[in-house]
Amino acid sequence: MAHTNDHPGERAAQDPIKLIAVRETPLSVDEVFRAVGDDAAGGIALFVGTVRNHDEGADVDALGYSCHPSAETEMRRIAEKVVADHPVRALAAVHRVGDLRVGDLAVVVAVACPHRAEAFDACRKLIDDLKHEVPIWKHQKFSDGTEEWVGAC
Numbered sequence: 591m592a593h594t595n596d597h598p599g600e601r602a603a604q605d606p607i608k609l610i611a612v613r614e615t616p617l618s619v620d621e622v623f624r625a626v627g628d629d630a631a632g633g634i635a636l637f638v639g640t641v642r643n644h645d646e647g648a649d650v651d652a653l654g655y656s657c658h659p660s661a662e663t664e665m666r667r668i669a670e671k672v673v674a675d676h677p678v679r680a681l682a683a684v685h686r687v688g689d690l691r692v693g694d695l696a697v698v699v700a701v702a703c704p705h706r707a708e709a710f711d712a713c714r715k716l717i718d719d720l721k722h723e724v725p726i727w728k729h730q731k732f733s734d735g736t737e738e739w740v741g742a743c
């Protein structure tokens with residue numbers, strides 16, 4: 591059965607941005623997932639970015655994230671654009687700052703929409719734009735003693 595926009599649940603919610611935060615404490619996938627619960631959402635897409643043990647052929651031991659004071663405001667601006675362009679029922683995004691180890695969660699985002707394809711599209715747009723536009727920097731420490739700073743996320 592083809593879906594139509596006749597039902598209110600097929601449209602974006604009035605206030606779909608449920609959680610936007612930059613935190614120094616460990617992130618919770620469960621918290622982000624719960625934040626986007628919506629009875630009209632048939633699809634929830636969730637992305638979790640973790641600290642990996644390598645980057646461009648070098649072994650990574652640890653890294654630190656730091657951010658500009660405007661980071662949360664920029665995250666909200668990006669979330670508002672995603673909401674404007676997709677039928678989002680609920681959206682959440684949390685990014686970690688501070689010192690992280692391999693395996694730690696660096697970013698968790700989720701988007702709930704009436705349908706699966708919409709949720710995937712909105713979630714991909716959200717994480718891609720956060721990565722490219724939010725002033726968060728990564729300081730990587732490599733096993734060979736070298737280090738590097740990497741631009742936004």
